[in-house]
Amino acid sequence: MGAQVVVYAQGGCQACRLTQRALERAGVEYEVVDLEENAAARELLLALEFTAAPVVTTGEQWWSGFRPDRIKAVTRA
Numbered sequence: 001m002g003a004q005v006v007v008y009a010q011g012g013c014q015a016c017r018l019t020q021r022a023l024e025r026a027g028v029e030y031e032v033v034d035l036e037e038n039a040a041a042r043e044l045l046l047a048l049e050f051t052a053a054p055v056v057t058t059g060e061q062w063w064s065g066f067r068p069d070r071i072k073a074v075t076r077a
Helices: 014-025 039-047 068-076
Strands: 005-009 030-034 055-057 062-064
Touching: 005 014, 014 030, 014 068
Parallel strands: 005 030
Antiparallel strands: 005 055, 055 062
């Protein structure tokens, strides 16, 4: 897979855990950015009008929430 997947997550977030688990099961390599520790990442997401975690980007696409359909699309890319 050519895309670099980044998951912007926060502690205690069930949707964040589900997203990471689904990416792992699909064999997708990803990086996690902790929104509680990274103020610049929080500001970026707010500027992009995301208000709920997780926010996932493939470099080309962005989405928020637990989205199995999007995760499947990443594995086909």
